Every structure is written in C-alpha cells, then in structure tokens.
Amino acid sequence: MYWLSRHRMLLLTILVMVGGTVLCAVAAGHYAWRRALGDESSQVQRQLQLYGQGLQQRIDRFGTLPQVLALDPDLLHALRVPPSPSERQRLNLKLQRANEVTRASTLTLVGHDGVAVAASNWDQPTTNVGENYSYRPYYRQALAQGRGRFYGIGMTTGVPGYYLSQAIEEDGKRLGVVVIKVELSALEQEWLSSPDVVLASDDHDVVFLANRDSWRYRLLRPLGAHERREMLDARQYADRALQPLRARTEDVLADGGRMVRLLDPALPQPMLWQSLSLPAEGWNLHLLHDASAATAAGRAAALTGGAAWLALGFLVLFVQQRRRLAKHRLRSRRELETLLKQHAQELRTAQDGLLQAATDADSGLSRSLEHLPQGVVVIDRELRLVAWNSRYLELFRFPQDLVRVGRPIEELFRFNARRGLLGPGPVDEAIERRLNHLRSGRPHMRESEKDDGTVLEIRGNPLPDGGFVTSYADITSYKNAARELRSLADALEHRIAERTHDLDEARREAEQANRYKTRFVASAVHDLLQPLNAARMFVSVLRGKLSDPAQQQTSDHIDAALAAQDAILNSLLDISRLESGSLQIRVRTFALSPLLETLAREFGIAAQSRGLQLDWVDTRAVVVSDEALLRRILQNFLSNALRYTPRGRVLIGCRRAGDQLRIEVHDQGPGIPESLQGEIFEEFRRLNDGVEQERGAGLGLA
The missing domain is CATH 1.10.287 (Helix Hairpins)
Known part of the structure; x- marks a missing residue:
C-alpha cells in the first residue's frame, strides 16, 4: 500500500498515456479505413460500369442481325415449303456468308417443329442442321413473343454462347425462328488483364462468365426446385456441375458494396464486392476487389493517431518538467550571484587596463581601432571621450579642435543637433534622452538615416565599470x-x-x-x-x-x-480508346513472315486492279509486339502506298538495325516534303497531294 500511495501519480500517468494511445489509434484507424474503403468502392463502381458498357456494346452489335435476317425471302420460302437438297445447300451458304461478314459464332434457321433447317456451320462435324431445338427457351420465346434471348452451352457444339432469336412471320403467322449465337469468351480474355475478379451471373444467380476458371459455373445462392427443373429442361448448362460459391459478409457499405471473406474458392484476404445490374439482359455483373490498400491505410492512420497522442502526452510532461526546473533555478540563483561578483571584479581589472591604454594616446586616436571599417567611439563613466578612430570623424565630419580626450559627449550631441542630425523635436530633450541611455548602461542597436540618404547602423555596449563603446557602420548600399x-x-x-x-x-x-x-x-x-x-x-x-x-x-x-x-x-x-487508356494491348512473340505474307496476299488483289505490282520479301525474323496493332499500322502504310502510286511497284519487307527490326514500305508515289512529315501523324490531317479521287479521312497514320 505504501508503494502504491507513493507512486500513484506515476501509475495514473502511465494509464492515461496507454489508454489514450489505444483509443486514438482505434478511432483514427477505423475512420481512415472507412474513408479509404469508400474511395476504393467508388473506383470499383466506375470500373464495373466500364465492364458493363463493354459487355452491352458487344451484344448490341449483333442486336439487329436476327431482325434483318427475318426479312430475307429465301428464309421465308424455306419455312413455307420444305427445301430441296440444292435449296438447303444455298441457304447454308447464304448463312455462312452472312456469318463471315458479321463475325458471329453461328447462324441457324429453325422450323416451326424446332428442327434446324439450315445453319452456317453446315460443313462442320458439329453442325446444327437436323438438330431439334424445340426445348430451348430462345425458340419458345421467339414463337410466343416474336423474339428471344438465352445464354447456355450449345448441345451440339458444346461451346457456350448467347443466343438471339427472331421469329419469321407471314400474314401474322410465325413459321419459324432465325437464331444467332454470340460467343463471349473473347470478353473473358479481355478481363484476364484485370487483377480483380470479374463475374457475370444470370437471372438464377449462376456465374457463367468469369476471368478465373475456378469461379465459373458457381451458384451465388441456393436454387429452388422449380429453378433447377427449368434449367434441366432447357439443358442450359449441359452436364456442368454447379458448385455453390461460399462467402461470409463481414461489413456492408453505404453505397451497397460488401466486404466479404471468400471460403470457396478460398482467398487469403477480405474482398470488396460490388455488383451492377444489366436489366436489358436480366444479368448481374460483379467485381471483387482486393481491399488490402484500405486496410494498410487504416493501420497507418492508427499508428499516426497513437503517435499523436503520445506526442501530446510527452509535451504535457515536458511542460511540467520545465516548471520543476524553473523552481530549481530560483534556488540556485543565489549561488550564481556569488560567481558573477567574482567575474565582475575580473572584468573591472581588465577595463582599467583598457582605459589606461586609451588615456596614454596623445590625440585620442586609438591605433587598435584604426583597422575597423566602422566608426568607433569610447567614453568613460563620466561620459567623456576616451578613444575613437578616424572613420568616426569621417562619418560625422567633426572639426579638428572639437574632438579631443576628456571632451564631454554632450558637446558632440549639441554640435550634431545644430546640424539637424538628432531628428525633429526639442533639442534638449533629445540630448537628455541619449545621455540617460548611456548612464543606464543598457546595450542597444538601431538604424538612423541622415538627410543625405546615408543609413547608419548604431550599436552600443556598456563597459564593466560604467563606460560605453559605440560603433557606427555605413549600411546605405546594403539597404x-x-x-x-x-x-x-x-x-x-x-x-x-x-x-x-x-x-x-x-x-x-x-x-x-x-x-x-x-x-x-x-x-x-x-x-x-x-x-x-x-x-x-x-x-x-x-x-x-x-x-x-x-x-x-x-x-x-x-x-x-x-x-x-x-x-x-x-x-x-x-x-x-488510346486517349482514355482503355485500349487493351497484348504483346507477345510471333514470327513476322506469316503477317507479311497475309498482307501481301490481301493487298495484292487491290494492287492488280490498279495496275500495280505488289512484292514482299520473306524473312525469318521473330518480333515482340501486339500483332493486331502492328497489322493495323502496316495495313495503313500499304493502303497509302497503293492510293498515292499512280503506276509502278510497291515493296514491303524488313531489315535488321542492331537488336531492332525496321519494317519498310517502298512505293513510287509523289512522296512527302520533309517540312510536312511531322503533320501526317495528326488526326484528320491530309496533305494537298492532288489525288482528289482517293480522299481519305486523315486517320490512318494518326
């Protein structure tokens, strides 16, 4: 008990420091974590909207194709009258050509009985021709409502895709359905570049698109008996086993986002889960973002808050310690006074020697002061001149007989007052004020400006036994x-x-x-x-x-x-896309020869139609680049070469330049002046070359 009572204040101080540090750290860390998490959630929502726009644009590109095909009279005739083998073959070829133009997966014509009459993949082992698709929802929706949409795995090809269907009608009667299948696997490949987990789920909350294989065909919620029966009847996901996605929600944000802990598939850190609804398709787009940065920001803020509380506590302790030290100084002041008296006696002895040396000077000019650039004057305790230097005389222009040893300083003040150097006001008051200041023995420093613009810096310091030393420095140029x-x-x-x-x-x-x-x-x-x-x-x-x-x-x-x-x-x-930073670039290693050969074959026909000769030089070079973007650049070069070459030959090839490769296109056109070569890479910029029948948009090289 005695120890506790004696150290009670120390224990209380430690408790306040530790408790306050913990509370400040927790409060600052939680606030910073929530704020950083909110910022990341907003960024994730914007990213999710970009992914949603990309998915919707890919679907909208093929949205009008079934409607256009439904107007084709050949397809209507094939549904009205069973086609002959030759007619069926013509339909297959027509659908194949249309599919090549639109770059869809497959185009299929389905009769009223649900059997495929013709298809664009008629020449493939997994052709749709002759298959019965009456159980598919897109077929039933088209016959009932005029059009349909459905995502599922192809029962014939085994390839998943999004089916868009349109009914073919005649006099209000629906004779059959034309179906286009759009594969979305390319979209999943674009998502692979994202460090986040990107998912797309259907109206049953089944994940059918994902940028990670282990997340595909997962259930976001348990399915009811009716939903399972509906999916089995439609054979939507064939024989894929639908595994549940197990996650535990740890927190819900104000904007609808969630902090979840993934159990299956397992992830080591909590994830920020944001969702976006796609009402046109009945789908939901999900993005799972690693929120470790927000956690790190919270930890840093917690450390900062705790450190701030500790700093405040130590500051309070420091102030208290300063007060204790002030009390100790008061007690030791008497001891210091004794030491000061001893030092004062020593200084007095030294001053006596200085005054004796000054008195010994015949004219009052001190040789020890002549080397100084300032004007210096020394007076004794009786306020009489003792010593000075020539610079002092130059600054004030005193007469030769005025300044001498023993002259009272008051007479010099009155001489300066008559010349107006003491400023406005009564002369006697100004002189008395200066004399009182010298008698007080207080050091001073001030600046004074004379009528001619000269600025003097005046410094005065008292001597130990009552004298005074004053220096005058000309600081006009400095000011x-x-x-x-x-x-x-x-x-x-x-x-x-x-x-x-x-x-x-x-x-x-x-x-x-x-x-x-x-x-x-x-x-x-x-x-x-x-x-x-x-x-x-x-x-x-x-x-x-x-x-x-x-x-x-x-x-x-x-x-x-x-x-x-x-x-x-x-x-x-x-x-x-380049300006917004959303253009995906896929750099890989590939051989250059197939690309050059393909370009030469594609543009060779155009060159022959213009009466030109297009040649290419084979190579065994291998480059590291984005093949699609490099192909686009070379296409623009070749297109310009053919457009501006009236006759002659165009050559494409490459040559080595150290560790790099230089791809060149040579033509016999008019050329580009050197002064205008920097302008051809600007958008919508086209030179006045006289080729009016081949006017372009000015975007090829931009």
Whole structure:
C-alpha cells in the first residue's frame, strides 16, 4: 500500500498515456479505413460500369442481325415449303456468308417443329442442321413473343454462347425462328488483364462468365426446385456441375458494396464486392476487389493517431518538467550571484587596463581601432571621450579642435543637433534622452538615416565599470540593394502567380475538352456502327438477288464504301480508346513472315486492279509486339502506298538495325516534303497531294 500511495501519480500517468494511445489509434484507424474503403468502392463502381458498357456494346452489335435476317425471302420460302437438297445447300451458304461478314459464332434457321433447317456451320462435324431445338427457351420465346434471348452451352457444339432469336412471320403467322449465337469468351480474355475478379451471373444467380476458371459455373445462392427443373429442361448448362460459391459478409457499405471473406474458392484476404445490374439482359455483373490498400491505410492512420497522442502526452510532461526546473533555478540563483561578483571584479581589472591604454594616446586616436571599417567611439563613466578612430570623424565630419580626450559627449550631441542630425523635436530633450541611455548602461542597436540618404547602423555596449563603446557602420548600399531585391522579388512572385494561374486554367480546360471529346467519339461511333452493320447485311442480301453483272458491281461498290466507313469509325474508336487508356494491348512473340505474307496476299488483289505490282520479301525474323496493332499500322502504310502510286511497284519487307527490326514500305508515289512529315501523324490531317479521287479521312497514320 505504501508503494502504491507513493507512486500513484506515476501509475495514473502511465494509464492515461496507454489508454489514450489505444483509443486514438482505434478511432483514427477505423475512420481512415472507412474513408479509404469508400474511395476504393467508388473506383470499383466506375470500373464495373466500364465492364458493363463493354459487355452491352458487344451484344448490341449483333442486336439487329436476327431482325434483318427475318426479312430475307429465301428464309421465308424455306419455312413455307420444305427445301430441296440444292435449296438447303444455298441457304447454308447464304448463312455462312452472312456469318463471315458479321463475325458471329453461328447462324441457324429453325422450323416451326424446332428442327434446324439450315445453319452456317453446315460443313462442320458439329453442325446444327437436323438438330431439334424445340426445348430451348430462345425458340419458345421467339414463337410466343416474336423474339428471344438465352445464354447456355450449345448441345451440339458444346461451346457456350448467347443466343438471339427472331421469329419469321407471314400474314401474322410465325413459321419459324432465325437464331444467332454470340460467343463471349473473347470478353473473358479481355478481363484476364484485370487483377480483380470479374463475374457475370444470370437471372438464377449462376456465374457463367468469369476471368478465373475456378469461379465459373458457381451458384451465388441456393436454387429452388422449380429453378433447377427449368434449367434441366432447357439443358442450359449441359452436364456442368454447379458448385455453390461460399462467402461470409463481414461489413456492408453505404453505397451497397460488401466486404466479404471468400471460403470457396478460398482467398487469403477480405474482398470488396460490388455488383451492377444489366436489366436489358436480366444479368448481374460483379467485381471483387482486393481491399488490402484500405486496410494498410487504416493501420497507418492508427499508428499516426497513437503517435499523436503520445506526442501530446510527452509535451504535457515536458511542460511540467520545465516548471520543476524553473523552481530549481530560483534556488540556485543565489549561488550564481556569488560567481558573477567574482567575474565582475575580473572584468573591472581588465577595463582599467583598457582605459589606461586609451588615456596614454596623445590625440585620442586609438591605433587598435584604426583597422575597423566602422566608426568607433569610447567614453568613460563620466561620459567623456576616451578613444575613437578616424572613420568616426569621417562619418560625422567633426572639426579638428572639437574632438579631443576628456571632451564631454554632450558637446558632440549639441554640435550634431545644430546640424539637424538628432531628428525633429526639442533639442534638449533629445540630448537628455541619449545621455540617460548611456548612464543606464543598457546595450542597444538601431538604424538612423541622415538627410543625405546615408543609413547608419548604431550599436552600443556598456563597459564593466560604467563606460560605453559605440560603433557606427555605413549600411546605405546594403539597404538600397535589399529594397531593390525585395521589389524585384515581389514583382517576380506576382508574375509567377499570374502565369501559374493561367496555365492551370488552360490545362483544366484542355483536359475537360479532351474528356468530352473522347466520350462523344466513343458514343457516336457506337451508335453509328449498328446501322452500318445492318446496311452491310442489307447489301449482302441484295447482292444475292441480283443477276445483272453491272448491278452486282454497283452492289460491290456500295459494300466497299460501307467497309471503308466501318474502318474510319473503328479508327476513331481506337483513337478514343488510346486517349482514355482503355485500349487493351497484348504483346507477345510471333514470327513476322506469316503477317507479311497475309498482307501481301490481301493487298495484292487491290494492287492488280490498279495496275500495280505488289512484292514482299520473306524473312525469318521473330518480333515482340501486339500483332493486331502492328497489322493495323502496316495495313495503313500499304493502303497509302497503293492510293498515292499512280503506276509502278510497291515493296514491303524488313531489315535488321542492331537488336531492332525496321519494317519498310517502298512505293513510287509523289512522296512527302520533309517540312510536312511531322503533320501526317495528326488526326484528320491530309496533305494537298492532288489525288482528289482517293480522299481519305486523315486517320490512318494518326
């Protein structure tokens, strides 16, 4: 008990320090964790919206294709009257050509009895022709509602895809269904570049798309008996075993996000789960993000909060310790006074020697003071002159007979007062004020400006036995330079602030305009591609009905013009993706020879039609690049070479340059002036080359 009572204050202090540190650390860590988690949740939502837009755009690209095919008279005739083998073969070829143009997976014509009449994969071992699809929901939905949508695994091909169906009608009677299958596996490949887990689930909460194989075909919730029976009847996922996705929710955020702990598939850290509804398809898009950064921010904030409390506690202890030390100083002051008296006696002895040396000088000029750049004057306790230097006489221009040893300093003050050097006001008061200051023995430092603009720095220090030493330094040049530098610095600071503000405003306006432009281009290209693809389908259908060669040639010209327009829109879309940073780049190692051979074969026909000769040089080189983007660049080079070469030869090949490879396209066109070579890489920039019949958009090299 005695020990506790004696150390009670120490224990209380330790308790307050430790308890406050823990409370501050917990509060700061929790606040920082929630704030960082909210920021990451907002970022995840924006990323999820981008994934949703990409998925919806891929589906919308094929949305009008079933409607266009449903208007084809050949398909209607095949459903009205059973086709002969030759007619069926023509239907198969038509669907195959349409499938090659639209780049879908398969196109299938299904009769009223659910049996496939024709299909684009008629020549494959897993052809749809002759298969019964009456149990599929997309078939039933099309016959009942006119159109249908369904995601499932193909029973014939075993390949999953999204089925879009449209009923073919005649006089209000639905004779059959045309079905297009869209494979979404390419979308999963794009998701692989994301470090997060990206999932897509259907209306039964079954995961059918995922960027990780172990997450595909997982149940997000238990299925009811009716739902299981419906999926089995439709054979939606064939023989895939649907395993439950086991997760435990640890926290729910204000924006609907959740912090979950994944048990199966197991993940070592908690994940931030955000979902996005796709009402047009009845799907949900999910993104699982690693929230370790928010946890680390919370820990750092906890450490900072605890450290701040400890610093505050130590500051309080420091102030208390300072108070204790002040009491100790008061007790020891008497001891120090004795020591000061001893030092004062020693200084007095030294001052006596100094005064004796000054008295010995005949004229009062001290040789020991002559080397100083300041004017110096020494007076004794009776306020009489003892010593001075020549600089002191130069600064005040005293007469020769005025300054001498033993002269009272008051007479020098009155002489300066008559010249107006003591400032305005009564002369006697100014002199008395200066004399009282010298008698007080207090050191001082001040600045004084004379009528001619000279600025003096005056420093005074008392001597141990009552005398005084005063120095006068001319600081006029220093003060003038300081004023000029200060004025220049203020002007420069003002100009820098104005330029910085203008640059910030210009940068913000440029960034805002660039974002608006990127969004507008992406939206405009997306809206233009749908009618453009539909127009190409109509042209393809129209060409199949034309027998006149001249009309077929006109149809080919229309299709070529639409293809060129599609290339321009794709170039605009690529530029928009590059500026927004969303263009996926897949760098890998591949041989260059097949790419050059393919380009030479594709552009060789166009070269022959223009009367040109296109040659290529074979190579065994292997490069590391994005094959699709490199192909696009070389296509633009070859297209420009053929467009601007009126006659002669075009050559494509490569040559080594150290560890690098240089791919070159040579033509016999007019060339580009060296002064304009920097402009050809700008968007919508095209030189005035005189080739008016081959006007491009100016995007190939941009």
